[in-house]
Amino acid sequence: MNPVILVVEDKPLLAEDLLDRLDTFGYSNILGPFKSAELAIQAIKDQEPDIAILDINLSGKMNGIALAKALIRIKQIPLIYLTHLEDLETLENSMQTQPVAFLNKPFTNSELRIAIQNAENQLDQETKSPYLIDATEKLTDRLFIRNGKGKIQIKLDDILWIQSGGGETSAVVVKERHHEGKLPYTVGFNLNKLEERLLFCPFIVRSSRFHMINLNNVKRIFSDSNSTKNKKILEIADQEFPLGEKYRKNVLDRFHLI
Numbered sequence: 001m002n003p004v005i006l007v008v009e010d011k012p013l014l015a016e017d018l019l020d021r022l023d024t025f026g027y028s029n030i031l032g033p034f035k036s037a038e039l040a041i042q043a044i045k046d047q048e049p050d051i052a053i054l055d056i057n058l059s060g061k062m063n064g065i066a067l068a069k070a071l072i073r074i075k076q077i078p079l080i081y082l083t084h085l086e087d088l089e090t091l092e093n094s095m096q097t098q099p100v101a102f103l104n105k106p107f108t109n110s111e112l113r114i115a116i117q118n119a120e121n122q123l124d125q126e127t128k129s130p131y132l133i134d135a136t137e138k139l140t141d142r143l144f145i146r147n148g149k150g151k152i153q154i155k156l157d158d159i160l161w162i163q164s165g166g167g168e169t170s171a172v173v174v175k176e177r178h179h180e181g182k183l184p185y186t187v188g189f190n191l192n193k194l195e196e197r198l199l200f201c202p203f204i205v206r207s208s209r210f211h212m213i214n215l216n217n218v219k220r221i222f223s224d225s226n227s228t229k230n231k232k233i234l235e236i237a238d239q240e241f242p243l244g245e246k247y248r249k250n251v252l253d254r255f256h257l258i
Contacts, residue, residue: 006049007032008040010059037062048075051119056083068097070199078119145187156201160236162212164191208244
């Protein structure tokens with residue numbers, strides 16, 4: 001067995017050392033290393049890993065535990081955490097993801113090897129189980145949101161944008177309701193929580209402090225003529241959205257610009 005092992009470690013020297021150890025053990029099918037959760041999530045759209053080795057204390061908006069939660073929503077895989085001694089709250093939070101091992105830095109070759117072998121054993125057991133429910137079968141082209149007493153289905157392609165509704169709410173604007181002049185759907189999550197919950201959807205991204213947009217529905221990108229800083233504007237349906245400086249590179253890098 002030569003599993004695909006995802007490696008996420010934001011310290012370059014530690015990441016290189018980890019890759020050297022894995023190579024010594026005979027593991028050549030490595031996805032990474034990645035220095036942030038966001039980069040790792042982008043990569044697994046093209047190749048799903050079998051095992052994940054994640055540093056808990058990652059730089060960026062998401063730590064290793066948040067990344068793990070995003071991963072297992074896409075595919076149930078064995079998780080190995082790399083960490084220094086953590087506080088009790090962090091450890092309890094990490095246990096929600098049911099990791100196969102914690103490796104306290106600095107860890108030995110034997111500790112790493114045993115952790116990976118345990119992960120492979122878990123993979124073997126899941127493969128043999130006739131009752132395994134594959135998480136990859138979860139529908140990834142739609143979601144359900146509360147509407148009255150029940151929940152209504154929304155196709156992700158139909159979402160135009162999502163805007164902050166103030167406090168802990170957001171407004172989801174979809175094609176049909178927008179074209180008919182109807183109010184958007186209101187959901188009980190702020191944009192930060194929605195951004196985390198929609199990580200499985202690569203084309204709905206944050207564009208500003210107050211908006212997430214559907215990249216597939218962007219009709220035009222142009223510069224703000226009233227700005228001296230070459231600010232960019234995105235046009236979706238009949239609305240214009242200023243592209244926040246913090247989010248500009250992540251959004252524009254997703255388009256082929258010629």
